[in-house]
Amino acid sequence: MNAGYDHAARWALLTALLAAGFHETWLRVVREQAAGAGSGVLLAPILGAALTAVALHLRRRPELPIHDRQSDKIAGTIVLAIALMVQWLVLPRYTGSYVLLHLDVLAAWVFLLGGCVFLFGLRRTGAFWPAWIVLVVVPPGAVRLASYALGGSGTAQIVVALLVVLTGPVVVAAPALLGRVRHRDRGSSDGGGHARARRTVVYRREAWRSAPLLVVVALVLALAPLPPGVSERLATGPPTLDGPGQVIPEGWQELETVDYPWAGRMFGPSATLQRQMIRATRVRADWDQLLRPRVAAVQSLTVAGTGVLELFPLEMTFDLSAARVSPPRTVDLGRGVTARYRTVIDDENLLTWSLLTFAWSRDRGRVQRVTLITVDNHEFDAVFPPTVPGTRSTFTRLANLLLRGSAAVTDTNPQDKDLDMLIELGTELVRAQWTGQ
Numbered sequence: 386m387n388a389g390y391d392h393a394a395r396w397a398l399l400t401a402l403l404a405a406g407f408h409e410t411w412l413r414v415v416r417e418q419a420a421g422a423g424s425g426v427l428l429a430p431i432l433g434a435a436l437t438a439v440a441l442h443l444r445r446r447p448e449l450p451i452h453d454r455q456s457d458k459i460a461g462t463i464v465l466a467i468a469l470m471v472q473w474l475v476l477p478r479y480t481g482s483y484v485l486l487h488l489d490v491l492a493a494w495v496f497l498l499g500g501c502v503f504l505f506g507l508r509r510t511g512a513f514w515p516a517w518i519v520l521v522v523v524p525p526g527a528v529r530l531a532s533y534a535l536g537g538s539g540t541a542q543i544v545v546a547l548l549v550v551l552t553g554p555v556v557v558a559a560p561a562l563l564g565r566v567r568h569r570d571r572g573s574s575d576g577g578g579h580a581r582a583r584r585t586v587v588y589r590r591e592a593w594r595s596a597p598l599l600v601v602v603a604l605v606l607a608l609a610p611l612p613p614g615v616s617e618r619l620a621t622g623p624p625t626l627d628g629p630g631q632v633i634p635e636g637w638q639e640l641e642t643v644d645y646p647w648a649g650r651m652f653g654p655s656a657t658l659q660r661q662m663i664r665a666t667r668v669r670a671d672w673d674q675l676l677r678p679r680v681a682a683v684q685s686l687t688v689a690g691t692g693v694l695e696l697f698p699l700e701m702t703f704d705l706s707a708a709r710v711s712p713p714r715t716v717d718l719g720r721g722v723t724a725r726y727r728t729v730i731d732d733e734n735l736l737t738w739s740l741l742t743f744a745w746s747r748d749r750g751r752v753q754r755v756t757l758i759t760v761d762n763h764e765f766d767a768v769f770p771p772t773v774p775g776t777r778s779t780f781t782r783l784a785n786l787l788l789r790g791s792a793a794v795t796d797t798n799p800q801d802k803d804l805d806m807l808i809e810l811g812t813e814l815v816r817a818q819w820t821g822q
Contacts, residue, residue, distance in 0.1 A: 391589050395504045398596060403497055406603030409611055410489045417484060420616065421653075422692030426532055427490050427525045429546035434520035436550060438513050454591055457507045461595070464499030465602050468492045472609045478786055480612035482779070484695040486526035489611065494520045496606060503595035506587040519552050529696070615694045615744055620722040622745030622753065623818045629657035630685050631755060632821060634813035637663045640680070643772075651774050652688050652697060655751075660684045660772060664765075672806050673763050681810060682758040682769050691744075691752050699742055699756065702772050706781035707733035711799035718743065718811045720819070726807060728799040731770070737761040738770055741807040743815075757811055759803045 404411065417424035471492040479486050498517060501510045510517075532545045633639050640662040648658035661683040668676040686702070688694060700710070709732070713725040724743035731737070742756040760767050785793045 391592075392505075395592060398599070399497060399500045399504065402500065402599055402603040403493060406496065406606040407489060407493045408607065410487075410493060413611060413614070414487075414490070416614075416616075417692055417695055420692030420695065421690035422484055422696045423532065423542050424484070424487070424692075426528055426542045426546050427487055429528065429549040430494070430520050430523050430525075432546075433550035433552055434516040437516040437519055441513050441516065453507075454587065457502055457587065460507050461499050461502035464495060464502060465598075468495040468499060469602065469605060471495060472606050475787075476609070476611075478791055479783070481698045481700055482526075482783065483612040484614070485529050485698070485701075486524075486783075487529070488525070489609075490525045491521070492606065496602065499602075500599050503599060504587065504592045509587075519549065523549060523552070614691075616691045618723060618725075618744060619691060619752065620720075620743065620745040622722075622747050624748045626687070626747040626749075626751065626753075629659040629687055630661050631683050631814060632817045633661065633663055633683075634810070634817035636666055636813070637681075637810075638666055639663050645772060647774055648686070652686065652693050656686070656688045656693070658684070658686045658702075658772070662769075675763070677763045677765075679759065679763060679806065680765065680767065681807075682756075683814065684756040684758065684772065686754045686756075687747070688752055688754075690750065694744060694752060694754055699740075699754065700782070701779050702774070703729075703770055704773055704778040705729070705731075705794075706778035706785075707731060708782075709794055709796040711796040714801075714804075716741070716804075716808050716811075718808070718815045720815055722815050724811055726801075726804055728796060728801065729770070730796050736768065736770060739801075739803040739807060741811050743811070755814070757807055757814070759807060761802065 414424045414427060469492075471488055476483070476488045476492070479488060498510070498521060528545055528549060531548075532542045629644070630642060642662070643660045645658040645660075648656045652658070662680065663683060664680045665672070665678045668678050670676060672679050684702075686694075709730045711728045713727050716724050716726055718724050722743050722745060724741050726739070726741045728739045729737070738758060738760040740756055740758045742754060744752060744754045746752055758769060760769055762768070782794060
């Protein structure tokens, strides 16, 4: 077989394994892009890596005929093991930030790197190191957060994509310029020895012996489950939507409303975020032993589509950098609405609170995420957790989760003090949106 056809066949195998091993990932990216999450920007690194590889190929130089298949196998096995660990061990830790980070896309690029080491050799793969820097060292989460830092709009995504794409060619141009300067300083004293060297890659038989291993790894990667998306939990809400908040149910009175103007910058120009502070008009001993009227917050985020909720999970609207959150419990609020209940212990601010959240579709394609919040302090002037665009706290929380493990950010022994109260309030709130009271 001609060497060109053989190399093309190896790339065809890698492409097929990349598509099969991460088929669910690519489908999720397409669906997220269609839902408005802007996930298409995650594919910018592969375009930048491809352009970088072409630039390197055009200026490639003869290589020394050095080849160590044992080194290829060791390095390739380590890289494939990293891909498996990212997909099976690291990704489950970040289920709440799955769309934001898309660690499965990073695992795909690492798998591609390991496959290239096996099929083409460590030396030949390493010769394209600037392309791998663009593809592997620039993680999807960094692309996402950079886009968000510039405003999160379509223009910001295009700017970030262009920066990523151009990174590789700029790196190639810089080593080329540096190489010319060094070559000029050395003169031609090497006598052209490298020019007579023969280019070598892994021989055909050795390369195809690695194919079964790559197939098995791709199969194991394909079996890794991905976190469920918001669209899978999305309920059908009442069609009418009057204002950014909710109709307050009977037995509660509204104390004040707070609108957050930064919501449009974070969630899109048409997004609204409002918090309604409400107080019970009756006292109940099962809610407070001292018979104090309970206070709760109803927080409503209205956006243009589910993709925004996928990209910005609930945790990004609170400062949870020093907090421990309990695993979610699923509860039924009636009318087909399913909510998730969690408790939060903020060790830094000495604040313990509970929240119940659900998402539903409204009229004109808009989507709402409704969050009910209560705090352990039942006094009238109790402090509620502020709503903030939590970029900095998100960084801290993700770092703690990576370095210290899930125990550092998870409340494994929640008290669930307000579970019954929030379920009752949530059920009444859902009913009130249809009945108007």
